Amino acid sequence: MVKKRSFLRSAGFFLLVVLIVLFCIFPFIQMLSTSFKYQWDWGNPSLIPTQINTDAYKELLNIGQDLKNVPESIIELLENTPDMTRAQKDQILDKYRSSGDVFPFPRYFMNSLILSGVAALMSVIIAILGAYSFSRLRYPGRATVQRGVLFVYMFGGILLLIPLYKVCVGIGLLSTRGGTFTALLIIYMVQTLPVSLYMLGNFFRTIPFSIEEAAMIEGSSRFGTIWRIIIPLSLSSIVTVYIYSFMIAWNEYLFASVFLKGFKNLYTLPMGLRALFVSKNAVWDRIMAASVLTAVPVIALFMGIQKNLVGGMSEGGVKE
Amino acid sequence: MSTFLPASSLTREKREVMLGWGLVFPAVFIILALILYPIVYNIYLSFFDVNLHRGNTFVGLENHRTVVTDPTFWRSLGTTVVYVVFTTVGTTLVGLVVALVMNQKFPLRGLVRSLVLFPYVAPVISVVFAWQFIFDPVNGIVMDVLVERLGILNTRVNLIGSPSSAVWIAIVFSIWKNFPFTYLMLLSRLQGIDKNLYEAAEVDGASGWEKFRYVTFPEIYFVTSSIILLRVIWNFNKFDEIYLLTTNVRVLSVYTYFKAFVGTMEMGQGSALALIQFILLIGFILFYVKKVLKW
Numbered sequence: 001m002v003k004k005r006s007f008l009r010s011a012g013f014f015l016l017v018v019l020i021v022l023f024c025i026f027p028f029i030q031m032l033s034t035s036f037k038y039q040w041d042w043g044n045p046s047l048i049p050t051q052i053n054t055d056a057y058k059e060l061l062n063i064g065q066d067l068k069n070v071p072e073s074i075i076e077l078l079e080n081t082p083d084m085t086r087a088q089k090d091q092i093l094d095k096y097r098s099s100g101d102v103f104p105f106p107r108y109f110m111n112s113l114i115l116s117g118v119a120a121l122m123s124v125i126i127a128i129l130g131a132y133s134f135s136r137l138r139y140p141g142r143a144t145v146q147r148g149v150l151f152v153y154m155f156g157g158i159l160l161l162i163p164l165y166k167v168c169v170g171i172g173l174l175s176t177r178g179g180t181f182t183a184l185l186i187i188y189m190v191q192t193l194p195v196s197l198y199m200l201g202n203f204f205r206t207i208p209f210s211i212e213e214a215a216m217i218e219g220s221s222r223f224g225t226i227w228r229i230i231i232p233l234s235l236s237s238i239v240t241v242y243i244y245s246f247m248i249a250w251n252e253y254l255f256a257s258v259f260l261k262g263f264k265n266l267y268t269l270p271m272g273l274r275a276l277f278v279s280k281n282a283v284w285d286r287i288m289a290a291s292v293l294t295a296v297p298v299i300a301l302f303m304g305i306q307k308n309l310v311g312g313m314s315e316g317g318v319k320e
Numbered sequence: 321m322s323t324f325l326p327a328s329s330l331t332r333e334k335r336e337v338m339l340g341w342g343l344v345f346p347a348v349f350i351i352l353a354l355i356l357y358p359i360v361y362n363i364y365l366s367f368f369d370v371n372l373h374r375g376n377t378f379v380g381l382e383n384h385r386t387v388v389t390d391p392t393f394w395r396s397l398g399t400t401v402v403y404v405v406f407t408t409v410g411t412t413l414v415g416l417v418v419a420l421v422m423n424q425k426f427p428l429r430g431l432v433r434s435l436v437l438f439p440y441v442a443p444v445i446s447v448v449f450a451w452q453f454i455f456d457p458v459n460g461i462v463m464d465v466l467v468e469r470l471g472i473l474n475t476r477v478n479l480i481g482s483p484s485s486a487v488w489i490a491i492v493f494s495i496w497k498n499f500p501f502t503y504l505m506l507l508s509r510l511q512g513i514d515k516n517l518y519e520a521a522e523v524d525g526a527s528g529w530e531k532f533r534y535v536t537f538p539e540i541y542f543v544t545s546s547i548i549l550l551r552v553i554w555n556f557n558k559f560d561e562i563y564l565l566t567t568n569v570r571v572l573s574v575y576t577y578f579k580a581f582v583g584t585m586e587m588g589q590g591s592a593l594a595l596i597q598f599i600l601l602i603g604f605i606l607f608y609v610k611k612v613l614k615w
Contacts, residue, residue: 027447030461045465126346127347129343130346132343134340148348149351153553156558156573157557158559163357166365251445254559269443287449294446299438306434320554
C-alpha cells in the first residue's frame with residue numbers, strides 16, 4: 001500500500017471493483033428494468049426498456065384502475081342515468097372491480113407492515129429488559145442465560161415448524177383469522193428475540209456504568225435508570241435493532257406459508273408474491289414491479305441504519 | 321460502592337438478583353416455551369404417527385426407519401452436502417476477496433461498500449424472481465449470451481427447470497446472497513490488524529502473497545473459521561433461498577417440508593427427518609469445534 005502501484009495493477013484493481021459491484025447489483029437492475037418493460041420487450045437483453053411501461057405499478061398500487069375492467073356500455077349507462085344514487089353506482093362498479101382484483105398488493109403490504117412492525121416492537125421491548133439484565137446485573141445463572149441465547153442460532157426453522165404448527169392446530173388457534181394472525185405474530189417475535197437480545201446486550205455494555213451509578217446515588221430506581229438513561233443513550237441502537245427485527249419478519253416465508261394457507265386475506269408480501277408467481281396471472285412485469293415494491297422499503301430502512309447495523313453485526317448479532 | 325453500609329449492600333445484592341431474573345424472565349420464558357419446548361415436542365412427535373384431527377398413534381422407531389430406508393432421503397442428503405460445501409467455500413472465498421479489495425483505498429469506496437451489502441439485505445422473495453428471469457430460457461440474458469452471442473450452447477435450455485443444473489444455480493444464488501456477511505465480518509477484522517506488521521514484513525522483503533500468508537492469514541484465521549461454522553449451520557438448515565428459487569432442489573429442509581406439509585402430510589416422518597437433520601448438525605458442530613476451532 002505504501003508501494004506505488006503500476007498503472008496496469010491499478011487498472012486491474014478498478015476492473016475488479018467494477019466486477020464486484022456489477023455482480024452485486026445486476027439482479028436489481030434486471031428487476032427494475034423488466035418491471036418497466038412491455039411484454040414484447042422482455043426477450044430484448046438490453047436493460048433499458050425500449051418503451052417505458054408503468055402499467056404494472058399502476059395496477060399494483062391501484063392507480064387509475066377504477067374503470068379499467070368495466071365494459072364501456074356499462075359506463076355509458078351509468079353516466080346517462082342521473083337519478084341513480086352514488087351507492088347504487090358503486091355497487092354496480094364493484095362487480096367488475098373484484099374480478100380484476102388479481103393481486104391485492106396494498107392489502108398484502110399492510111399485512112406485512114402490521115405483522116412485522118408489531119412483532120419487532122414486542123421483540124425489542126422484551127429484549128431491552130432482558131439485555132439490560134444480563135449486561136448490567138450480576139446474578140447466578142446469568143452466563144447460562146447468555147449462552148442459551150447463542151445456542152438458539154443453531155436451530156433451523158423446519159425443526160420448529162412442525163411442532164409449533166401441531167401445537168397451534170391443537171389449541172385451535174389456526175381456525176380463526178385472529179388466532180392465525182396472533183400465532184404468526186408471536187412466532188415472528190420469537191424468531192427475532194435472540195438477535196435483539198444479543199445486539200442490545202452488546203450495545204448496553206458500551207454505556208459507562210458510572211453514569212447509571214450517579215443517577216442511582218441521586219435516588220433513581222433501576223427502572224428509572226433504564227427509562228431515563230439507558231434508553232435515551234442507546235436510542236439509535238434500539239432503532240437499529242428494531243429495524244433489523246422488522247426486516248427479518250418482513251422477509252419471512254417458511255412459517256407464513258404453512259400458517260396462512262387457509263387465509264388469503266392475511267397473506268404477507270412473500271406469500272402473496274409466491275402465490276402470484278405460481279398463478280395464471282404471472283406476468284414478468286407485474287412480478288418484477290411487486291418485487292421492486294417489496295424490496296424498496298427494506299433497502300431504504302437499511303440505508304438509514306447501515307452504520308449502526310454493520311457495527312452490531314460485526315459484534316455477532318445476526319440471524320438467518 | 322464504599323458509600324453503602326454492609327447491611328444495605330447485602331439487600332441490594334439480593335434485590336439485584338431478583339431484578340436480574342425478573343427482567344430477563346419474559347425473554348427466557350418465551351425462548352423456553354417457543355423454541356426449546358417445540359424441539360422436545362418434535363422429538364416426541366417423531367415416535368408417533370401424527371394425525372392433526374384423530375390424534376397420535378405410538379409407532380416407536382417406525383418413522384425413523386421408514387425415512388432412513390427411503391433412497392430419496394439419501395439423495396437429498398447428498399444434495400444438501402453438495403449445496404453446503406460449495407456455498408460455504410464460495411461465500412468464504414468471494415467474501416475474502418471482496419474484503420481484501422474493500423480494505424484498500426479507492427474513490428467512491430463508501431458507496432461501493434453499501435452497494436455490496438444489497439444482496440444480503442434485500443428480501444429473498446424479491447430477488448429470486450430477478451434470478452429466475454436472468455436464467456429464463458426464453459427471455460433471460462444468460463441464454464441470450466450463451467446461445468446467440470457466444471454460441472456455446474446450441475439451444476436455449478431451462479437451467480433452473482432441471483434438477484441437475486438447478487442445484488448449481490441455487491449455489492451461485494446463495495453465494496451472491498450471503499457473501500456480504502462474510503465480507504463484513506472479515507473487513508472489520510482486517511481493519512483491526514496492526515499496520516506495523518505489514519511494514520515489518522516489507523522490511524524483511526515479503527512479497528504480496530507472503531504478506532497475506534504470514535501476516536493477514538493468521539490474524540483472520542479464527543474469525544474465518546467461526547464464519548465458516550455459522551455458514552455451515554445456516555446453509556444446512558436453509559429453506560427459503562432454495563425453495564423460492566426452485567422447488568427442484570430437494571435439500572433436506574425442502575424434502576422435510578414436502579413430506580410434512582404437502583400431499584399426505586406425514587408429520588411424524590417430517591419430525592423424524594427434522595430430528596435426524598438436527599443430530600447430523602450437532603455432530604458436525606462438535607467435530608468442527610474440536611478439530612478446527614480447537615476449543
